[in-house]
Structures are given as structure tokens and as C-alpha cells.
Amino acid sequence: MFQPVLDPLAGSLGWSSLVAALPLVVFFVLLGVLRVQAWLSALAALASAVLVAVAAYGMPVGQSLNSAVLGALFGLFPIMWIVVNALWVYQMTVDTGHFETLRRSFGKLSDDQRLQAVIVAFCFGALLEALAGFGAPVAISSVMLIALGFQPFKAATVSLVANTAPVAFGAMGTPVITLSELTGLPLEDVSATVGRQTPLLAAVVPVLLVFLVDGRRGLRQTWWPALACGLSFAVAQFVTSNYLSVQLTDVVAALVSVGVLVLVMRTTNIPAPAHAPASAEDGGGAGSDDGPGSGSGGTDAGTGTGSAGTGTDTGTVTEVRDSRRAALNAYLPYAVIIVVFAVSQIPPVKAVLEKGAVLFDWPGLDVADPVTGKPAASTVFNFNWLPATGTMLLLSGLLTAALLVISPRVAVRSYGRTLHQLRWAILTVATVLALAYVMNLSGQTSTIGHFIAGAGPALAFLSPVLGWLGVAVTGSDTSANALFGILQVTAAKNSGYAPELLAAANSSGGVLGKMLSPQNLAIAAAATGLGGREPELLRKVVGWSLALLLLMCVLVFLQSTSVLGWMLLS
Template sequence: MFQPVLDPLGGSLGWSSLVAALPLVVFFVLLGVLRVQAWISALSALAASIVVAVAAYGMPVGQSLNSAVLGALFGLFPIMWIVVNALWVYQMTVDTGHFEVLRRSFGRLSDDQRLQAVIVAFCFGALLEALAGFGAPVAISSVMLIALGFKPFKAATVALVANTAPVAFGAMGTPVITLAELTGLPLEDVSSTVGRQTPLLAAVVPVLLVFLVDGKRGVRQTWWPALACGLSFAVAQFVTSNYLSVELTDVVAALVSVGVLVLVMRMTTIPSVTAEDASDAADASGREAGGAPGGTGASGDGSGTGTATEVRDGRRAAVNAYLPYAVIIAVFAVSQIPAVKAVLEKGAVLFDWPGLHVADPVTGKPAASTVFNFNWLPATGTMLLLSGVLTALLLAVPPGVAARSYGKTLRQLRWAILTVAAVLALAYVMNLSGQTSTIGHFIAGAGAALAFLSPVLGWLGVAVTGSDTSSNALFGILQVTAAKNSGYAPELLAAANSSGGVLGKMLSPQNLAIAAAATGLGGREAELLRKVVGWSLALLLLMCVLVFLQSTSVLGWMLLS
């Protein structure tokens, strides 16, 4: 049994943290500074993490390599299993023409690209996050934006930034539920506290999306619909997470916000965007990567007037276009029925990973992440696969077309699959060797500044693993322990881990790879990283200030029931 030591370098937690952070430095320097492709950056960082694990932490070579294998497998299942099947459903709708109908339907809600970004990336993306998570919202909403006329780079950027506020309650509340289970805190307390932090993000993100699309003018002209959408999402998220259902938090919030947005749009006169305006916006906001000017027209030509030829779809065509997503909602709703859930859980196989014997550096008990849960039947990816099969049957999609769509999806995601597998291998080596715990304990020793820095720990966890669930599993117990030792409410810092984590989502190599693959920008992950890193840090600072104030008498009232 290998038990990591938190301060292997001369008993110094500070120096040990610097060494433990080297793999992350390697990754982000290669990706963000030297513009090396994501899969190469991830593999290089993985190699660095193995060297640090063996040389600094004394982890046996065999166990470090075995950790990487387990991490890579976790990247393939369940994470890429979810993404592949989610994109397959989308690809089928494209290949059969149903997606064009859906695109026109969204376009008829508004031909203003600024509000289309809010409708698709924020509202619809939140619904996808609620149902699937793990990259599916970024993948699907980004390609929908391209179909509405967005340039690929802008579509990917908007989708990445939008995938924030819903993440803590994504995949039917999995991150929050995991956090409560591992920390031993009551689920209702954890959910309630997270539901009093992330709504602040929900209130501002739609306005930020408008700014990303059309700069200051976009905010000036469309701030009220965008703000109304964000505020309604925030209120619905707060009410549902505190008083109704953890699992349905994002479902309710997404549906409420899109309803309010449509209502406000119909009551508000929004100035149209002319071709000249679009040109001015492109000049003001700079040119997109690759030299293409950023536009605001829904048709992609800067006109802002939607498609050139108006096509009217019949009621049956519209129903068929929305059918795949109705099927997904129905399948996931049925899967949550207790009797059905009990049957599905029989298809889960839980076992200790062979040859991997690692103890927790603090408790000395076997590390939880050495157990692999092959839950092939109840997995989110399997539910999406079932949704795809049902969609193909209901839409009478020929088996050959469905199979070709699946093959096309795999080819499109091949580099993303490699990147995600490498990143999760990196995360597992860092976790099981003790590198992540060293960094976490160093931050946890911040004393009075702990409340301010606690969201940073969650942010770091998601930036590395790409998953708020994984970040909560990594640092949840550490946050609670540090809170008790420092006199803070354990629910506050546990929730801060999840709330801060959602802001690392847009930076995670996993999400960057998925966004790049979905929009045809493979190899340009570094450009996407540079585009979103500033927004991630700015929103993180906002969350840090909020959590700090909630730990004091200034905003402590927000945590009272």
C-alpha cells in the first residue's frame, strides 16, 4: 500500500506545492503560451506528473502508470461515452434535415444574434447540462450557434463562457449530490448553499454573452432581455435548489429563463443591427482568430436579419425537430423513478482497480478513486444512447444513416477523445501520488484568507479534471476539514468548492478539446484558452468576494434559512 506524503521536499509544504504544480505549469505553458496542440500538451503534462510522482513522492513506477491507465479509462467512460452519444443524437438530426428545422425555429424566436446566443448557449445549454453535462452542452450548443450564422471561433467562445452557472447542478445534480455524500453534510444544506452562490453568476452571464457577441453596443441595446433571462434563471435556481428538487434544479431554471426571455423579447423593441453596424462592431472588438471579422448577423453575413429566404415549416416538421430533446428529457425523467432507478443500478459493476493500492495521505484509508464504477446500464451516456435509438425509431431514420452518423461523430471527436483520456490520466496520477492534495493543503492553510481562496481550490480542480463532480470528490472533504479548523461553516466552504469550480469549466482541457472538435477548430484550443481565461478569472474573483462576504456579517444573512 502506497501512502503519499504531503510534504516530501524537506517537510516543506510550500516547496512541495511548487513541485506538485509543475505538471499543470507544463500543460498550460505548452497550450496557452507555446500554442502546442491540446493532446500533445496533455501527454507532456502526464509525463511530467509521472516523473514528479516517482522522483518527488516516491510512488512506485508501476502504480503511477497504473493510475494513468485508470484515469484514461475514466476519461473514456463515462465522460466521452456521454459526449459521443450526445453528439450522435445531434449528428442524426443534421444528417436527416431535422436540425435545420430546429435552427429555423430558434431563429424565429429572434433574428438578433446577440439574443440567439442567450437562447441557445445559456438557456438550451443549461437544459443540456441538466440532462447530460460532461461537455455535451458545449458540443451541441456551439454547433447550433454555427448553424445560426456564428463564426466557429465565436460560437465556441460563447458556448464555453455560457457553460458556467448550471454546472454545479448538472447531470441531474450529480456534483452537489457527490459533494454531500463524500463530506457527510446533509444534501439539503449543501444544495441550499450552492443555490445561494451560483445564481449570482446566472444573473450576469447572459449580459456577458451579449457583450462577447456585439460589445458595448450589444449590452446597451439588449441588456434588459439578457438581464431578465439571467435573473429569472437565478431565481428559479435558488427556489428549486432550496425548496423543491436538487435533481431538477437546472431543468426548471432553463425552462423558466427561456420562457421569461421570449416574453420580454415580445414586449421590448430592440434596435436592428445593420451591416454597417456589424462592420463597426467587428472593428471595435477586433478580428477573430484567423483574420475573420466578427459579425452579428444571424446569417453570418453581418446583416443581422437571419436567413435570406424565409422557410415555413409545418407543425409536424417542428414537432420532429424538437422530438430528440423531448425524448432525452423523457428518458432521464423515467430513469429517476425509484423503481426504474433500482433496476438500472443492477447494471453497475463496482470493483477495486487491479494492482493499484494507494492510501489517502491524511486518513490512511484506501483512496476512493482506486475503485472503478462500471455503471454501464444507468450511465448518462447509456441513457443518451437509448435516447438516440428511440429518436431514430420515432423519426424513422434508416439504420444505415444512424450508423454512419455514429461513425462520423467518432471521427470528429477522435483527437478530443485522446485529449480527454490524457487529461484524466494526468488528474489521476496527480491525485493518487499526492500532488493534488499537497496543493490543496497549501491553499487550505491560508488562515483568515481561506474563505476568499476556497473557490480557487474548486476552480483548480475543475480546470484540471474538467468535472465539477471530480473537483468536489478531490477537495470536498479537505474544504470541510479546513473550515472546521478555521471556524468557518463547513457548508459554506464545501459549496464554495463547487461554485468556484464551475468557473474552471471553460478552461478545462476536456471542454476546450470538445469545443474545438465540435466547431471544426481542432488544434486551436490554445486560442480558445486565451480568449476565455480572462473571463474565467474575472468571474472567479467575483465568486471569491461573494464567499468571503458570506463568511462575514456583511452577507452572512444570505446563508440563513
């Protein structure tokens, strides 16, 4: 059995940490600086990790390669198994026209663009994040906002900033599930802790969106509906992640928040902006009252608060009226998902499903924990094919196809289109997980974690920054959790912090790096026809990302002390 040591280089933890961090440096430099494709960057980093594992840590070549295989397999199942089937459900609604009906349904809820930004980018974006993730909410929300009359740059900015609070529970909880699987922490504990951090962002982001759209006037006139939406999302996210279902957290929160928002809008007199719509060329259509958040990051500065279906400079769009049955069919897939996951948690049903789980030691991989000497937990593979989240989503998709009378040919074609769209994401996630497993099992992650533990009291404050950096570079909270999850837990255990706190902080801080990631910036620019203006989008959102990150760092630090330590109690 191979047992790594923490300080293989001359007995120095510092020098060993520098060498152990080389694969991460390779990955971040290739991806973030040289703009190499994500899967190629991860592949180069994987090769570096294997080299360090063999040359510096003395890990047998066969075991290092075997750990990479196990990591890649974990990336495919259960992680991408979840993502593929979640996106398939969404793709079927697109191919059959039901998604367009849903889009119109959201657009008709309000003709005020400040509230449309909250409805589409935040509420509906969260629903898309729950089912798809991986950039889909930014792309789809941006296009929907433009169709409602937003200028392209503003649509992209709003969609990027909105795609924060739901990310940790995106793709049916994939980032949190990955974090739990890799660290060995109970899923309910990790989910509960994340669910006591990200709701703070949820309460703030809708208010920030109305400020981005219409400056200080937007805050004065629409702060209450925006705040009510954010608070209801926060409460629903907390309750669902702590007491109901990790997988359904964003689905429930999105539906609850839009319901509360509609109720508040119908009972509140919200004054409409008095100014004329701004053109794409002026310097700020709302006058001096706009504030710094409502201006453009380039040529687009208008708020364009026209009516739904009427653009600021595109003329009037003919309104399409959908029948009640068509609207119900548009919402049906999400209802099916909720029912399927709710039924799967009924004790007798859950017991039957759990019989379809096969737990076994990965053959040929004999690795001990560098501290305890016991067999490493991550060498055990859980092939829970029946109760897996991805399987429940596949069942939901089949039921949706039957209830909406979608032909098998269309359903299969949608599945093929989904696999084609995700082909590079599948390869990237598998390679990143292979990298994570090699670093974890060879001892590289433990070395870095023990070194970082020397930060002492500052560790809790800085832990969200590590997740933020990981997502800013990789574009994925799942990948950031795979890279740094065990590192955070190792550092926590060696510093006296609750491992659940720092593990959750990695994911919660990571969501704030999403709007800065080259992947999301490129998606937003492509969706809105702003190719080449990614640097402008970056300058527009970087300040908000850092401000919210500071808020998260303070929260985690206070949760590590007696001031807010009560938040972590059951």
C-alpha cells in the same frame, strides 16, 4: 499497503509542495505557453507525476502505474460514456435535419438581435451544453447567430460569454459527477452547493449579452426580458440541481428560461434600435450610445439588428416554414431525455437499476490515506453500467431513433461520427484523469492542499481562482475538477471550511475560465471564419471573465462566513 507522507522532502511542506506541483507546471506550460496538444501535454504531465510519485514519495512503480490505469478507465467510464452518448443524440438530430428545424424555431421567436443573442447563445447554448459540451455550444451558437445576421466577431464574442453558467452541469452533469466521484463527497451535496453559486451568473449573463450587442441602449430597451430570462434560468437551475436531477439541470433550466423569455417578449413593448446597421469596417454602428461592451474586438463593431433571416450585408434569406409536426419532432429528443431520467428516479425503477452496479476494490492498488491511514476511497471502482448516466442517454438515443423513425444505418453512422469527433477529447480526458489519480494516490495533491490551507481566511476567496485557472488552460470544467477537486477538499478540511463549499467553488469558478481557454477561442474562431484572430477575441472577453470571477470569489467568501452562510443550509 503504501501510505504517502505529506512532507517527503526534508520534512518541509513548502519544498514538498513545489515538487508535487511539477506535473501541473509541466501540463500548464506545455498546453498554455508552448501550445502543445492537450493529450500530449497531459501525457508529459502524467510521466512527471509518476516520476515524482516514485522518486520523491516512494510510491512503488507498479502501484503508480496501476493508479494511472484506474484513472484512465474512470475517464472512459463513466465520464466519456456520458459525453459520447449525449453527443450522439445531438448528432442524430443534425444528420436527420431535425436540428435545422430546431434552429429555425429559435430564430423565429424574435427578430431583435439583442434578444436573439439571449435565445440562441444563452438558452439554446445551455441546451447544447447539457447534451454535448466540449466546445459544441460555442461553435453551433456562433454559426446560428451569423445565419441570423450577426457579424462574425460579435457572434463569436456573444457565444463565448454566454457559455458560462451552464458549464458546471454540462454534458448531463459530468463536471459535478466527476467532482463527487473523485472527492468522495455525496453527489447531491456537491450538486446542491454548485446550484447555489452558478445561478448568480445565470441571472447576470443575459443582461451582459444585450449590452455586448447594443451597449447602453440595449440595456435600456431590453433589460427586463434579459433579466427575466436570467432569473428564470437561475431559479430552475437551483431547484433542479438541489431537488430534482443533477443530470437534467441544464436541460430544465434552458427550456424554462426560453419559455419565460418568450412570454415576457409577447407581453412587453420592446422598441427596435433606430440606427442603420453598421458595416464590418466601421468603428461602432450604434453611435456614442453603444458603450464599451458593444464595440468590436477588431474590425467588427456592428449590431446589425435586422430581422431574422436578413443579414446586415448578405441580403434577404428565403424563409422556410416548418409544420407543427416537424417542430414537435425537433424538440422530441429533449423530451425523451427528460422522461427517461425522470422515470429512472422513481424508487422502484431506481432500485432495479441499482442492481446493475458492481463495486470492487481495484486489484493490486493498496494505498492508504496520508492523514487517516484508512484505505483510500478512490481505489474502489464503481462499474454502475446499468444506472449510469451514459446508459440512460444511450437508451434515450435508441428511443429517439425509434420515435423519429431513424434507420439503424443512420443511427450507427451518427454514433461512428460522434466517436470520430471526440477521439482526441476521449484520449485527453483519459490521460488527464490518469494524471489526477497518480497525483491523488501518491500524496502529491494532499501535500499541495495542506500547503494552500495556510492561506487561512483568504482561501475561500481564492478557491474559485484555482478552478478558473484549470479551465482557462484545459478548456474543460471536468478536467479542472479532476486536477484540483481533491486539493480543494483537502485544503478545506485543514482550514475548517466545509469541503462541499470549496469543491463547488472549483467548479463554479472554473466555468468563468471557459471563454478564455485556447480550445474555446480556437473553436469560436474556426466556426465564424476568424482564424488567426483568437488574440482579439481573447482581449474582448478577458475583462468580462475577470469581472465575473471577482463576483464569484466574493460570493464564495461570503458563503464561508455568517453573512451568506445560510445559503449553504439544506
